[in-house]
Amino acid sequence: MTPVAQMKMDRRKTFNEFISRKRLKSTKQRDVIFDEFFGNYMGRHVTVEELYEDIKRKYPHIGFATVYRTLKLFRESGIASERNFGDGKSRYEPIRDEREHHHHMICTECGKIYEFANNQVESCLNQIAKLNEFKLENHKLEIYGLCSSCRESR
């Protein structure tokens, strides 16, 4: 099994456990949304609208509210994270590796999103939290600027 397929299975398991722990129900719609999200949006940052439009083509009966609510469930269950890059839309991203937190560089010219991870930053943040007796639950780090190609064309 490929690492990606393995990861997808792990998330599925986590989600199923979440469903039964919370006494929720598994439905065809949630299955479809899960498959689409974890099948086509790995490493991407999709808006609810985009995912809905995409799914609607194959499954016209699925409503916007369901996609919206299901993405919230993904976040609650810890298999997706919600991002906001300042354009007013919430974006969702499948979580690949829950151990390694990664961050984003956003080009203010072309809007392209680059990812990076950095251990030194992580340990700094843990220290800062500890120093302030703060129990770190989550953190977000975004760098805004010009990517190399947009720099050149200026």
Added chain:
Amino acid sequence: MTPVAQMKMDRRKTFNEFISRKRLKSTKQRDVIFDEFFGNYMGRHVTVEELYEDIKRKYPHIGFATVYRTLKLFRESGIASERNFGDGKSRYEPIRDEREHHHHMICTECGKIYEFANNQVESCLNQIAKLNEFKLENHKLEIYGLCSSCRESR
């Protein structure tokens, strides 16, 4: 002159230069909003609504749209920064010291916002940007979690 008064004067100068560079006009309304914002909201993170309500009490003729637009101008001119802590509202904060970037720890229980600055994090980010040939314009770092008092009461 106190350091705070000095800072306020510096921001005023920056804003005036911005106004004349962009061929904009200085108005009574902008003066009022500047004074209120830099007089009462130092080190705070005010929403447009809050600032508007506050100003309306003393100057009932000033409209919401004007406060809204003026805060955008403050941001454009570099004397204020816009923040978003995930509650759907944009918050504005007067910039005290443009050399030292600071960040936020947000308690997910009580909503209180703590500030911190850290040189090591800053230099990490500069390195990361450099490595990726990215021209850093701005960056945001937020830590979400439980503050010490909310930890105890759990």
Added chain:
DNA sequence: TTTATATTGATAATACATATCAATTTCACA
């Protein structure tokens, strides 16, 4: 002062997010 241009403020329009609710589906339990 005149005149071109920017600003104001009331309000309309937009956009994203969330709430509502009747019809339907799921699933625990008999």
Added chain:
DNA sequence: TGTGAAATTGATATGTATTATCAATATAAA
């Protein structure tokens, strides 16, 4: 395998923050 309580769905309405519109007004350059 039915049955019924409870969750879910999807169409649509509502809420909320932001942005656009535009006539009246204020500003500042000539």
